[in-house]
Amino acid sequence: MIRSRRPPFPTTLLWFWFLRILPAWLGMAAVIFLMQIAVAAIVHDNANVKMFLTILKHLPSIVRTAIGGDLVESGSLTALLTVGYQHPLVMFLYMLYAVGVPVGLLPGETQRGTMELILSRPITRTQVYVCAAILSLAGMFGLISMMFLGTFASVHIYTFSEPIDLSLFLRLSACAALLAGAFGSFALVCAASFERLYSAAGVAAGFLTLNYFIAIVAEWWPPLHFLRKATLFYLVYYSNLWYAWPLENMAWLGAILVALAILGGIIWRCRDLPS
């Protein structure tokens, strides 16, 4: 009788997938990094700040809320620098990565027919899922790191009229990483559950978009303030991260991230592939 042995971890697959998504990741990282430099380039100059605040006043109130709300209108340079963290383009890129990578790797390979080839080799379904999860979550954390690095670089490139507290941006980045990771984990659940790429992408993107718009509208329109707690953004927007590490909220986000990632793994393992 031949004894059963767990196949070794498929680093080959991890590397193969990593190289496939690397060009897209580099492009997104470059845009996010340069966005922070661009925001700092505007913010470091007092004349630009005044002009920026004037433009802000002429924008619809919902747009002002979307890029930082009252915080930005306060005119604090630190607050203005956070515009680069909340800009819709940056948010869109995070969403693109959070949804695109897990969906492209799991239902994407299944729909393409290559998952059947991968699973015909000595590799477990769980290992395939772990490879996709590593690339999804590590990639998200990497993008957030590039965002912080952009702020770090711009603080050293430009001279500001008031001190910039980098530790705030570090806290903000850590919370953003956990938030993005939680959304990435939700996308992993969708990727593990749906056979069709567009179904998985549609549900995951729909959930992210709905969360984002509920968060903005609930903040912008007072009658809907009660909806603030209905989104994952609440755990970042309404935390005390401006003053200290919001450990409780970070723990919640971390727990959601891990729970969703594990749920996705269980679904993926129990499914017929391809069905």
Add this chain to the structure above:
Amino acid sequence: MAAVEIRSLTKWYGRSRGIEDISFAIESGEIFGYLGPNGAGKTTTIRCILGLLRPSDGEVRVLGQRVKAGRGTMHARIGYLPGEFRIWGRPRAERSLSVLAALGGDCGAAARRRALAERLELDLRRPVGDLSKGNRQKVAVILAFQHQPDVLILDEPTAGLDPLMRDVVLKLIQETAAAGAAVLLSSHDLDEVSAICGRAAILREGRLVELAPISQIVQQGEQRLKVWFADPTLRPDAAVARLPGVRVVEQEPGVLHLAYQGPAAPVLRWLSQFAVDRVTTPQTSLQEAFLQYYQEPSGSTCGIGDSRGLRA
């Protein structure tokens, strides 16, 4: 110990039946034909053997090890060629094949891959997306054979290949089986199956309707009789004679080609009333025998080209 052993394997897709109560075994060194029309359940069986699908009932053992869905434990020793072969289009064929070979930790596959490519006259430096259908099929053949598997599961291995390459692939299958590998060959090309398989199983609507050596399957079918009459204008009416189990395959003036089931005596008795010049007994082909398993009482074929919502 059989290399592949399937016991009472059943797979339902919700309310639709995939396969039901399938049992057979393939010994090492054997080439086993697995036949059936589209939707009969061939691919479902293959995917259960590979652990891609979770059976509703029954079990599969490969090289003595029970297959558990999603575990991939014996897959280093299985070579698989899917019916609808699709692989990443952009990387070179060599790269895609080496990634899949390396998933088993098999680093010795490179030399065999190159030897196979040379034998199949395939340039592995080209991206798979740029290859013709036939050349993509060669990539699939290399994928299945590159790591010297002990069990080969081949779903339409020669689809899209020219006759010369088809012979090369069939020879490759025979050589691998001669070296001790168990081969499950699913194919619609029945000449190919009868040429290289020792035994075959025939599926109909998810159930096994036959499991026997090819020679026995062929013999179990209709027997043929071709008669030349002394009078070249004679056209005896076999239908009028109402002979049981006899049908007319072809009839021309002076020549009658009959197919019959059961004993030959009633046919010969009926023919004895005519002056017969000569008689031949044409061989029934596997295709003719195969078609009989799908013959409805009315004479039409069922299940062929009619998936009825079932999975292939």
